[in-house]
Amino acid sequence: MPLPPFDNAFLRELPGDPETGPRLRQVHGALYSRVEPTPVPAPRVLAWSDELAAALGLGPGELAGGDFARVFGGNALSPGMQPWAANYGGHQFGVWAGQLGDGRAISLGEVVDAAGRRWELQLKGAGPTPYSRGADGRAVLRSSIREFLCSEAMHHLGIPTTRALCLLATGEGVVRDPRYDGHPREEPGAIVCRAAPSFIRFGSFELPSSRNDTVLLRQLADFTIRRDFPHLRGQGEPLYGDWFGEVCERTAAMVAGWMRVGFVHGVMNTDNMSILGLTLDYGPYGWIDDFDPEWTPNTTDAYRRRYRYGQQPDVAWWNLARLAGAQAPLFGDTAPLQAGLDRYAAAWAAADRANVAAKLGLAACRDEDVALMQSLHALMRQAEVDMTLWFRGLADLDPAAPALDALHEAFYDDAKRRAAERALRDWLQRYAARLIDDPLPAEERRTRMRAANPRYVLRNYLAQQVIERAEQGDCAGIHELLDVLRRPYDDQPGREAFARRRPDWARDKPGCSMLSCSS
Ligand code: AMP
Numbered sequence: 162m163p164l165p166p167f168d169n170a171f172l173r174e175l176p177g178d179p180e181t182g183p184r185l186r187q188v189h190g191a192l193y194s195r196v197e198p199t200p201v202p203a204p205r206v207l208a209w210s211d212e213l214a215a216a217l218g219l220g221p222g223e224l225a226g227g228d229f230a231r232v233f234g235g236n237a238l239s240p241g242m243q244p245w246a247a248n249y250g251g252h253q254f255g256v257w258a259g260q261l262g263d264g265r266a267i268s269l270g271e272v273v274d275a276a277g278r279r280w281e282l283q284l285k286g287a288g289p290t291p292y293s294r295g296a297d298g299r300a301v302l303r304s305s306i307r308e309f310l311c312s313e314a315m316h317h318l319g320i321p322t323t324r325a326l327c328l329l330a331t332g333e334g335v336v337r338d339p340r341y342d343g344h345p346r347e348e349p350g351a352i353v354c355r356a357a358p359s360f361i362r363f364g365s366f367e368l369p370s371s372r373n374d375t376v377l378l379r380q381l382a383d384f385t386i387r388r389d390f391p392h393l394r395g396q397g398e399p400l401y402g403d404w405f406g407e408v409c410e411r412t413a414a415m416v417a418g419w420m421r422v423g424f425v426h427g428v429m430n431t432d433n434m435s436i437l438g439l440t441l442d443y444g445p446y447g448w449i450d451d452f453d454p455e456w457t458p459n460t461t462d463a464y465r466r467r468y469r470y471g472q473q474p475d476v477a478w479w480n481l482a483r484l485a486g487a488q489a490p491l492f493g494d495t496a497p498l499q500a501g502l503d504r505y506a507a508a509w510a511a512a513d514r515a516n517v518a519a520k521l522g523l524a525a526c527r528d529e530d531v532a533l534m535q536s537l538h539a540l541m542r543q544a545e546v547d548m549t550l551w552f553r554g555l556a557d558l559d560p561a562a563p564a565l566d567a568l569h570e571a572f573y574d575d576a577k578r579r580a581a582e583r584a585l586r587d588w589l590q591r592y593a594a595r596l597i598d599d600p601l602p603a604e605e606r607r608t609r610m611r612a613a614n615p616r617y618v619l620r621n622y623l624a625q626q627v628i629e630r631a632e633q634g635d636c637a638g639i640h641e642l643l644d645v646l647r648r649p650y651d652d653q654p655g656r657e658a659f660a661r662r663r664p665d666w667a668r669d670k671p672g673c674s675m676l677s678c679s680s
């Protein structure tokens with residue numbers, strides 16, 4: 162199977178664990194352990210990303226062939242592959258968790274595609290590693306479908322993310338207790354091949370730092386800058402400071418993307434924060450249906466709601482502060498780290514205002530527009546208004562005659578709608594007056610709004626429907642949904658069903674509104 166040439170820089174340039182294989186252990190002084198995927202009984206390709214496959218020079222013929230399934234199911238290695246599991250730590254739900262590492266992800270290597278882009282190819286669910294901490298190293302079909310679809314959906318929305326090359330069934334059962342209620346069941350196992358220029362996380366720096374291993378910390382920092390931030394110039398502390406500042410700005414851009422489209426990551430632990438500012442680790446994530454800044458899909462976090470939608474920008478800052486703490490040994494003076502965190506605050510504030518302007522279709526965000534958006538958010542919450550449908554519908558509003566009726570599809574509850582109707586009509590009047598006062602021509606406004614407010618997002622219930630079909634052996638739904646999500650900002654005639662608000666039956670159904678970490 163012809164893959165682009167491998168260039169396994171992470172392995173070549175950084176220290177690894179002298180012991181190989183999956184025996185559970187604490188690994189000191191090393192950033193990875195060599196371990197091979199554990200073969201599966203019957204690897205079968207269920208879906209792939211056409212775009213990423215094309216970037217890697219893989220055509221449908223190769224993807225459908227047995228070689229591909231064997232390699233990406235973990236049963237064989239292609240020339241140049243040198244599998245490893247990465248060693249990292251992390252803060253989980255605000256608490257330092259020590260060594261975590263890739264417990265079920267095994268990287269195969271780094272390829273460089275024809276366009277010169279680097280892709281680390283990583284199998285998630287490929288079997289035990291030294292970091293599996295007593296778990297099985299496998300993944301179930303439902304969570305693998307969710308990771309596969311959402312990675313690609315996020316990419317097509319234009320938000321930085323790791324990618325997914327393909328989804329495979331393993332032909333093996335995996336036992337999980339999806340609701341953590343003492344009812345384990347056997348589910349179909351699966352593997353996703355993820356791809357990203359790097360899977361290095363905040364926690365990759367936190368672990369050596371927590372062990373006072375400044376030599377290893379510095380090696381990783383120098384390597385990351387060299388391989389992944391080659392445009393940065395200079396050396397020593399000024400270089401580290403510029404780098405940290407750029408990580409902060411990229412993180413702000415990523416979170417601003419999430420906030421714009423209503424994405425809730427669900428587990429923003431520092432081991433799930435990419436040093437490249439990519440959305441990483443799709444677990445119990447969710448998409449806002451009825452607008453509610455307090456909402457999180459993650460049942461494990463249902464009480465404290467640390468990772469709720471509205472808190473994501475603050476959590477990102479907190480995580481960056483942990484990264485700053487981890488990098489402090491590289492600095493004599495922490496002022497550059499503080500300056501980086503300030504860059505985050507400034508970048509997030511600017512991006513938030515840009516979101517207001519883009520979502521409301523304004524040439525620029527004035528101070529009073531922030532208040533206008535805030536009052537809209539309060540009303541949307543009170544009236545249970547669908548975020549995606551509302552903002553998409555707003556692009557068609559006639560400022561000369563702003564009609565609430567045109568937005569009727571966005572409401573979930575008649576009584577709540579009636580209770581808020583007057584206030585919503587008043588808001589629409591204020592908004593219409595603001596539009597008349599704005600220099601953007603009507604057509605340009607509409608174009609901009611439609612480019613900022615997607616029509617199609619990976620609604621939780623849509624993913625769940627596709628999962629239930631796939632568990633019955635019918636994968637057509639995965640392909641169809643992936644195809645819809647390829648053009649999230651376009652109206653796609655005939656595909657209106659994928660743009661509808663969450664149906665009533667899905668309101669409290671597990672998988673549709675709540676998810677556990679079981680995966
Ligand atoms: P996550 O919440 O998915 O980011 O996972 C947190 C940590 O648990 C990571 O170190 C994972 O590699 C590990 N982990 C999660 N599920 C499994 C599993 N089934 N087998 C081994 N390790 C796992």
Ligand code: MG
Pocket residue numbers: 432433442
């Ligand atoms: Mg993780």
